[in-house]
Amino acid sequence: MSKKIVIIGGDAAGMGAASKIRRTHKNWEITVFEKSPHTSYSACGMPYLIAGQVDRPEKLIARSPETFINDYNIQAKTLHEVIQIDPDKQKVLVKDLEKDEAFWESYDKLLIATGASPNKPAIPKINTQGVFCLSTLQSGIEVWQFMEKHKPKKAVIVGGGYIGVEMAEALLEKGLEVTVIDRSAYVMKTLDQDMSEDICQSMRKAGIHLMLEESLTAIETDENHQLQAVKTDKKHIPADLVILGMGVKPNTKIAEEAGIKLCDTGAVLVNDKMETSISNIWAAGDCASSYHILKEKPMFIALGTIANKHGLIAGSNMAGENSTFPGVLGTAITRFNELEIARTGLKELEAKSMGLAYKVATINSSNYAGYYPGAGKIKVKLLARKDNLQIIGAQIIGKKGSAKRIDTIVAAISAKQTAQDLTMMDLAYAPPFSNVWDPVQIAARQLV
């Protein structure tokens, strides 16, 4: 029997689910409401657009609303915001943002894929022109257009996480003077401090003013309301562009108002089928929780890879199949200029706070055979449970080819492999790719 599917949110999770349902059921009615003008875009590509490495925003769009409508028979309605869910009557209240009209739409099965929104500090003048968050494609385009038009010269980035580091590289690439402020003692807090210090060093060496243990307190403007500077608890920093990279929070207002359970982290609580606490309603993507395999609890991690997997699993179950999501390890990867950075599983600080007895090895080696031209440094930090040496986490920084090695460890953790198992794996070696003992295995050997 044909079903009527409604999906709230038209990015990775929502469109992934829609596409999966369409592949399984040619005749089901699938409608997606997306409040922005765009569907299925790569938010992660925005720093590279702003850096000029990607030449226009359209390149970041995987599939347009027209493609979904024409090629997939998925009704992708952009500039439509769902403002209320009625789970008893199984319908949603939708606001057409262009016509400024609202209407009720019924559903048999509903997916909440409302994403996340950037955190903004509650300080005066935070909405001044020239102060941006990066979240939706629209926000990326606004930064890009602002830069084209105003040619800013001094940027302040607030927050030294992934967005902060990637934007620092991008703005440096565009010739700006770049200051990064972070209230912590080090950047990239998903890594341990000993690993982060190499990144701080690399950023400073590239000319970035890195202001640690320093907090944004105010935005300063001139008499014409033009952005002039930021103020921190320590100093005053001239700026004609401010990027806020202070993390995101899940968009759960309508879910919460509908009585759907949230988890501690504020995300919509889902089980391994991506089902919420109310029947016929699933959630996926940045707004939904992800079970952390090692922490054994639901977490809020807003990442494109996870959103895509959520979407596939939710779509599969909504289509009547039986798929489960095993959970996440908190894997992440990025780059600052030549320095590649990756992490997965637990960092030392996390293992400690869980009260887990662990062993740790940190090794320095080279990305290729030491004698091979262009060989550079790689540093691998590997954590294992103390009792059985089961691998529980890793952090890698290094030159070309370093960071993607994290995937070997992701696979090892996913399959509950030990340091001994990892040491003996038949990993690939040739001088342009690795040492004869892959750096990952050198770290594993040290744990054994």
Next chain:
Amino acid sequence: MSKKIVIIGGDAAGMGAASKIRRTHKNWEITVFEKSPHTSYSACGMPYLIAGQVDRPEKLIARSPETFINDYNIQAKTLHEVIQIDPDKQKVLVKDLEKDEAFWESYDKLLIATGASPNKPAIPKINTQGVFCLSTLQSGIEVWQFMEKHKPKKAVIVGGGYIGVEMAEALLEKGLEVTVIDRSAYVMKTLDQDMSEDICQSMRKAGIHLMLEESLTAIETDENHQLQAVKTDKKHIPADLVILGMGVKPNTKIAEEAGIKLCDTGAVLVNDKMETSISNIWAAGDCASSYHILKEKPMFIALGTIANKHGLIAGSNMAGENSTFPGVLGTAITRFNELEIARTGLKELEAKSMGLAYKVATINSSNYAGYYPGAGKIKVKLLARKDNLQIIGAQIIGKKGSAKRIDTIVAAISAKQTAQDLTMMDLAYAPPFSNVWDPVQIAARQLV
């Protein structure tokens, strides 16, 4: 109680074992006999020496005999060939190649790490100057010196395996006209033909004359015994340099004469402790068999990574510990110019010949996010058992960053993961490194 260790062969396996024993027992007497002048070198680096990317042979030596003697108290005796093993009296007959004298040396525990030797076809004039095999570091140095001195212009490489492809790149880099002959219908026979065809195409595009289904029948010289050409079953090809890359055979003469069991493939048969059929004798490295995890039988695979692992396990057991070698997957990686090539586990042909019911997916994707500058093609072929979708093999070819992705699959196969497991792994994604679904996962999804 202190033991007397004798090791035959001073490259990766032998020296790896010696070092491991030394780390465990500070006072044991450890003597290594190596017939060549060198210890612990990277044979795999020779093509890059010949290409000029590594500027001198010494760079390929990890540790010299002097280092072993002075820093590790390991008696590394080069230019010493063991010519007989007497397992009853526990002694070996050693020939000092410089003094041309032989002497008996007793042992408590013996390791055979005699390596492998290149196959040479039984055709006239195969020992003509200018016709080379690549095996020991010495052989690499000879090619390198020959090229410095004679500046050859036309090279013929016989055999399109790893050595053949790497030498083709190296000689092309040095400006030679390069012909590669292979008696098969395609190069890189550890891959399936559909994957190899992209490599053949890439080699031809780079200007290599690729002569397939063609066999070397003779070496031709002029009246002064100077190399002039090679003759194949199809034609005559002018050449002033010939490289034979026709595989290797294990060096097992003294083992066999001592009554040690060999396996079908001709290698010394060892168990998972690297023990041979005779007590107090271990074998490791290219001369020893390796258990293939998926084929479930001992194989002969001569590779540096495996030799290093053999050495570590043999050394550990000889030192009185209890270590086991889980086996190999036949992982290999190389490169032809910009094209990266890797494989692991079973190729389609192998699965077929084992009578295994399998599913296969071959996908084309991009190494980085499609919109990221420099993004190039990647092709992943993934095999899984038909009954439970357990991953059993993979082949990858593609641009920068493609080949090392094989390690993710190596880990997955080692841990008996399925295509579904691989699809849901929390692999790393950022635009400069991957698509949001890693190509490996795109292939896994197709299998599911």
